[in-house]
Amino acid sequence: MRETVMRRRHARGRKTVDLAVRTAASLAALLGIGVLVLILAEVARRGAPALDLAFFTALPGPPGVAGGGLANAILGTLALTAAATAVGVPLGMLAGVYLSEFGRDTRLGAAVRFCVNVLMGLPSILVGLFVWTVLVVPFRSFSGHAGAVALALIMLPVVARTTEDMLALVPHALREGALAVGAPRWRATLIAFKAARGGLVTGVLLAVARVSGETAPLLFTALNSPFWPRSMSEPVANLTVTVFQYAMSPYADWQAKAWGASLLIMAAVLTTSLLARTFARERT
Amino acid sequence: MTDRHATTAAPDRRRPRPWGDPLFRGLAAAAAGFFLLLTGAILLELTRGSSLSLAKFGPSFLWSTAWNPVTGDFGAFSSIAGTLVSTAIAMALAVPLSLVIALFLVELAPPAVAKPVGAAIELLAAVPSIIYGMWGLFVFAPLMSDHVQPFLSDHLGFLPLFQGPPMGIGMLTAGIILALMILPFITSVMRDVLRMVPPVVKEAGYGMGSTVWEVTRQVTVRYGARGMAGACLLGLGRAVGETMAVTFVIGNNHRVGTSLFDAGNTIASALANEFAEAADPLYLSALVELGLVLFLITFAIQGLTHVWIRRLERSAGRGL
Numbered sequence: 049m050r051e052t053v054m055r056r057r058h059a060r061g062r063k064t065v066d067l068a069v070r071t072a073a074s075l076a077a078l079l080g081i082g083v084l085v086l087i088l089a090e091v092a093r094r095g096a097p098a099l100d101l102a103f104f105t106a107l108p109g110p111p112g113v114a115g116g117g118l119a120n121a122i123l124g125t126l127a128l129t130a131a132a133t134a135v136g137v138p139l140g141m142l143a144g145v146y147l148s149e150f151g152r153d154t155r156l157g158a159a160v161r162f163c164v165n166v167l168m169g170l171p172s173i174l175v176g177l178f179v180w181t182v183l184v185v186p187f188r189s190f191s192g193h194a195g196a197v198a199l200a201l202i203m204l205p206v207v208a209r210t211t212e213d214m215l216a217l218v219p220h221a222l223r224e225g226a227l228a229v230g231a232p233r234w235r236a237t238l239i240a241f242k243a244a245r246g247g248l249v250t251g252v253l254l255a256v257a258r259v260s261g262e263t264a265p266l267l268f269t270a271l272n273s274p275f276w277p278r279s280m281s282e283p284v285a286n287l288t289v290t291v292f293q294y295a296m297s298p299y300a301d302w303q304a305k306a307w308g309a310s311l312l313i314m315a316a317v318l319t320t321s322l323l324a325r326t327f328a329r330e331r332t
Numbered sequence: 333m334t335d336r337h338a339t340t341a342a343p344d345r346r347r348p349r350p351w352g353d354p355l356f357r358g359l360a361a362a363a364a365g366f367f368l369l370l371t372g373a374i375l376l377e378l379t380r381g382s383s384l385s386l387a388k389f390g391p392s393f394l395w396s397t398a399w400n401p402v403t404g405d406f407g408a409f410s411s412i413a414g415t416l417v418s419t420a421i422a423m424a425l426a427v428p429l430s431l432v433i434a435l436f437l438v439e440l441a442p443p444a445v446a447k448p449v450g451a452a453i454e455l456l457a458a459v460p461s462i463i464y465g466m467w468g469l470f471v472f473a474p475l476m477s478d479h480v481q482p483f484l485s486d487h488l489g490f491l492p493l494f495q496g497p498p499m500g501i502g503m504l505t506a507g508i509i510l511a512l513m514i515l516p517f518i519t520s521v522m523r524d525v526l527r528m529v530p531p532v533v534k535e536a537g538y539g540m541g542s543t544v545w546e547v548t549r550q551v552t553v554r555y556g557a558r559g560m561a562g563a564c565l566l567g568l569g570r571a572v573g574e575t576m577a578v579t580f581v582i583g584n585n586h587r588v589g590t591s592l593f594d595a596g597n598t599i600a601s602a603l604a605n606e607f608a609e610a611a612d613p614l615y616l617s618a619l620v621e622l623g624l625v626l627f628l629i630t631f632a633i634q635g636l637t638h639v640w641i642r643r644l645e646r647s648a649g650r651g652l
Contacts, residue, residue, distance in 0.1 A: 066543035070440055077436035080429050080515060081449060084456050087467045087512070094470070142363035150357055151364060162638065163367040169566075169634045170627070171573020173600050174374070177607075177623045181377040201370070208367070234356040254458070261460025264575035264600070268607050291462055292604075295469060295580065303470070310466045314459060321458040325451070 088314065095311025098304045108274050108290075114301045118309055124192070124277040124285040128270060129260045131196035131280070136203030136259075137252055143204070144211025149237055167205040175201050176265035184269060192280035195270025199259040206258065210251025214244040246327050253324035261317045263288035287313055375627065382621030384614055393621060399586035401610070406618035408625055410586045414503065414596040415626070418578060419571045421507025421592075426515045426571075427564055433515075434522035439548055450523060456516035465580030468509040473500035473581055476508075481593055496591040499583070504592040506582040506601075513577045518567040525559035526552060558644050565637040573630055575600040599626040 102117040109116030143160065151157025175198050183194040218240040226236035241248065266272075271283040272290055287309045294306035379386075385393065385406065396407025433453070437446045477500030484494045529552050537547035553560075583595025584605045597605075599622045610616045 062543055062546070066545040069545040073432050073436050074440060076429060077433040077441075080433050080519075081453070083512060084516060085452075087464065087471075088456075088459070090467060090471055091463055139363050139366065142360050143367055146360035146364035150360060156361070156364065156368075160364045160367050163371040165638055166371055166631060166634050167367065169569040169573075169630055169637070170374070171575065171600060171630060173573065173575045173603050174378070174623055174627055174630075177381075177603065177620060178374045178377055180607075181381045181620070182373070204367070204370075232350055232356075233353045237356070257458055261458075261462065263460070263462045264604060267604055271608070288460070288462055291466065292576065292579075295466055306466065307470075310463055314463050317458055317460055318455055321455055325454075 091307070091310050091314055094304075094307040095309075095314075098308025099311065103305070103308055107276065108305070109301075111297065111302060112299045116305075118285075118287065118290060118305060120273070120276045120285040121287045121290045121309065122312070124270075124273075125260065125287045127277055127280070128192060128195050128199060128266070128284060128286055129256060131192070132199030132203055132259055133252070133256055135196065136200035136255070137207055139200075140204045140207025140255075141211045141248075143208040144215065145237060147208065147212040148215035149233070149240075164205045164208050167201075168209065171264070172202055172262055173264035173267070176267055176269050179265070180268045187281075189281070190269065190271035190283045192270055192277065192282065192284035195266050195284060195286070196280065198265035198269045199262060202259050202262060202265060203255040206255040207251060210254070211248060214247035214251065215240055217247065218243045250324045250328040253320050253327065257317045257320035257324065260320070261288065261313050263292055267292070378620060378624040378627055382617050382624050384617035385621040386617075388614065389618075393618075394625070397586075397588055401612065401615050404612065404614050406615070408599075408622055410588045411597055411599045411602050411622055412625060413588060414582070415572060415598040415600070415629070417503055417592075417596070418507045418510055418582065418598055419568065421504065422510035422514060422571045423564070423568060425508065425511035426518055426567060429511075430515050430519035430522055430563075430567075431560065433519045434526050435548055435552070437519075437523050438526040439544060439552065450520075453516045453523070454520045457520050459516075461513055461574055461577040462580075464509055464513045464577040468505065468577065468581040469501075472509065473505055476500045476505050485593075492590045493592050496589075496593040498593060499595065501581045501583045501595060502593050503582065503589075503596045506578045506596070506598070507592075509577050509581055510571050510574055513574065514567045514571050517570060518563050521563035521566055522556075522560050525556045525563060528559070529555045558640075562637065562641055562644060565633065565640060569630055569633045569637065572633065573600055573626060575604050579604045599623070 100117075102115060103119075104117060104122065105119050106115070106117035107120055108118060143164075147157055147161060147164075151160065179194050179198040179201065183197060184190055215237075222243055223236040223240055226239050227233070231239075266286055266289050270286055270289070272293060273283045273285040275285065277284045291306045291309045291313070294302040294309070297303065389396065389406065393406065393408050394412070395409050396405075397409045398405040398407045399410060400406070437450050437453075441449065477498045481494075481498030481500070481504075485496075485498065488494045533555060534547050534551055537551045542550070578598050579601040582597055582601050584597050584601060585595035586597060586602075587594070589596065602622060603619055607616070607619050610619060
């Protein structure tokens with residue numbers, strides 16, 4: 049009799065603790081997620097007023113004078129991202145093919161895999177520093193080329209890793225079937241590529257999303273410019289470095305433009321990521 | 333009919349030696365080899381670029397607190413310390429919170445909530461760090477100087493950590509912004525780890541009459557402990573080298589302060605702020621050496637993560 053009472057009391061204590069912990073955890077989760085959503089909402093609130101027609105069509109005005117836009121930076125960011133994708137995706141995919149199709153148990157494969165991990169964890173500002181030493185110092189000029197290469201180097205390990213992972217998911221029977229009817233190895237790999245299409249597109253889109261919001265690797269490679277991007281061998285205007293410079297400036301109009309540019313970058317990155325997710329879902 | 337017969341009988345004699353496959357294999361191997369070359373080149377170039385500074389200051393660069401572009405005297409101590417302190421603040425805040433959020437998503441929330449929120453967290457992990465920097469500078473820093481810092485000095489002001497003028501920007505603000513930035517990233521990795529805990533193990537706990545908290549604490553967390561440590565290491569690697577989220581709000585000051593309210597700098601923020609303006613070769617060289625130090629720090633973290641995950645994979649049968 050006494051024992052059952054004690055057990056019941058004990059159970060009540062345990063249930064109270066459980067309820068308390070669950071409430072606290074839910075509240076903490078709500079707080080964390082709430083703050084993050086608040087950040088996005090704030091960027092949207094402050095950025096939206098800056099996004100008028102001139103923002104997308106005009107060159108930046110002189111400091112302190114209202115008006116003008118960031119059309120050159122939008123164009124420059126698109127150009128840098130496109131150039132980086134054109135270099136980074138094929139090279140990264142080829143390396144991924146090697147890791148998955150040829151180098152699964154080789155020593156070169158293991159070494160490359162380690163390097164992919166190291167490069168993936170490499171702070172993007174160091175990529176910028178490296179490209180500065182090999183492409184800016186020798187040519188004595190900041191350039192769009194250097195910026196595009198820096199972004200491509202950031203994409204490389206991401207693309208290589210996803211390609212390897214996605215190809216590894218394709219059943220071996222598919223490749224063996226192709227090889228059995230006399231197809232060469234590259235045809236068999238092409239078939240595996242087709243099977244892994246959804247995942248590969250997702251990987252590429254995520255890599256593009258990542259580099260299009262990068263600032264640090266462009267600071268001392270592409271730099272920035274108040275003019276239209278004319279040549280990739282000169283400094284090229286881009287949105288992210290513009291945000292950095294404008295935010296640090298004392299001019300209210302520039303700061304407003306920085307918010308507008310932040311909103312644009314955020315929207316572009318989130319849209320690309322969402323797109324990547326729908327492709328990933330299509331695959332499964 | 334004859335055609336098929338011919339190809340099955342002697343394919344090699346009739347067709348020219350296929351060149352497609354060796355070429356394909358060679359191309360792929362070359363692309364893979366490029367990664368080795370790149371990693372080596374980065375280490376080499378950072379070392380070469382810092383040779384001037386290495387020769388002048390030697391190992392004392394690491395603990396010297398000097399940073400004077402005018403007299404050409406440079407030391408990395410304030411940047412290394414700033415990197416470690418801001419990262420420590422970020423990890424101390426982000427790890428428990430992301431653990432709680434991940435547990436909430438996996439164990440507590442109904443699927444109708446967990447699914448969209450989980451997807452949202454993954455999306456948030458993709459938000460560029462400059463967005464966090466902007467928010468930190470214009471929204472959070474004023475909040476810090478008007479409310480949080482005065483509150484901290486009123487209640488914890490007896491500690492040297494919370495003394496000094498509430499400027500808004502500084503080490504503490506940078507650490508908090510950094511925490512917010514890595515929060516979604518660590519959370520989504522932890523969520524994946526927790527989801528891999530087999531339901532059978534948890535159900536056994538519930539079957540014995542355990543409460544959700546008891547199962548979480550004694551089964552789920554223990555089972556996933558190593559995987560979660562891996563998630564933390566990944567977050568650590570991100571926080572250490574993060575540039576923009578920190579640069580906006582840390583104040584860029586090379587003086588080593590005792591208070592978390594003081595303006596400071598990290599290796600990444602020093603590079604972002606000073607590199608484009610540095611003209612003197614020794615100044616540039618010292619900045620590149622800072623980069624080299626950061627490279628070695630992240631390399632060490634990567635190595636640790638690599639070893640850890642390898643061990644994890646090998647013992648996957650015994651739990652994550």
